[in-house]
Amino acid sequence: MSRLHRVALGATIGTLAALSRIPFAVIPNVQPASALVILAGAVLGWRVGLLAGVVVPLVSNAVLGHGPWTLFQAIGWGGMGALAALLGDRPRRWPLAAFGIVAGLAYGVLMDAWVWLAGVRPLAWRTLLPVLARGVPMNLAHAGGNALILWIVGPRLATLFRRARNRRRVVAFDADPDDVEVS
Numbered sequence: 001m002s003r004l005h006r007v008a009l010g011a012t013i014g015t016l017a018a019l020s021r022i023p024f025a026v027i028p029n030v031q032p033a034s035a036l037v038i039l040a041g042a043v044l045g046w047r048v049g050l051l052a053g054v055v056v057p058l059v060s061n062a063v064l065g066h067g068p069w070t071l072f073q074a075i076g077w078g079g080m081g082a083l084a085a086l087l088g089d090r091p092r093r094w095p096l097a098a099f100g101i102v103a104g105l106a107y108g109v110l111m112d113a114w115v116w117l118a119g120v121r122p123l124a125w126r127t128l129l130p131v132l133a134r135g136v137p138m139n140l141a142h143a144g145g146n147a148l149i150l151w152i153v154g155p156r157l158a159t160l161f162r163r164a165r166n167r168r169r170v171v172a173f174d175a176d177p178d179d180v181e182v183s
Contacts, residue, residue, distance in 0.1 A: 001044075001165055009164055010048040013040045014055025021060040029138045030145035033060070034107070037077050038100060038146070039154060041084030042091045043161040049081025072114040076107040089162065096154045100146030108139025 001009075017036035024031040033056050041049020057073035080103045087095055112135040120127045 010051030014052035018059035029142035035149040037081040038084040041081035042087040046082040046085035053077030053081035097147040101143040104143030
């Protein structure tokens with residue numbers, strides 16, 4: 001897969017994941033965005049997963065609100081997509097769902113750490129546990145939502161992503177519209 005193809009797939013999947021996050025904002029932490037990022041990383045490789053994950057908060061927070069937390073979200077989703085490459089390009093339902101649970105919980109702990117660093121005083125180990133405990137219901141919702149979405153649509157979306165990966169025709173346009181390069 002060419003570099004251009006990887007960038008195009010990562011940006012497209014990341015944008016679709018971001019757009020899928022917006023209508024689900026009313027259901028806290030249950031969103032197809034994480035599942036799409038995980039599948040991108042598993043099927044298309046760690047670079048595409050990382051790019052798709054970083055794109056999600058940059059695009060969706062244009063509607064939902066940017067802030068210093070956007071960096072932590074990009075790290076969380078990007079890491080989720082990159083690490084999903086460990087699943088291989090033909091992940092089965094159980095490993096996919098299990099990874100979705102672990103990734104959702106890890107993302108939640110990262111975001112809880114952001115809350116602790118940015119909004120809790122005094123910044124001491126004794127104040128971390130209540131912040132982590134307060135996030136448990138949301139983190140479980142994210143983990144469960146990931147597992148459910150990946151279980152139901154994971155294999156079908158993986159097939160779609162493999163088709164997109166195997167498509168060999170990527171067209172790049174130069175400044176002159178009459179000069180088209182096909183690779």
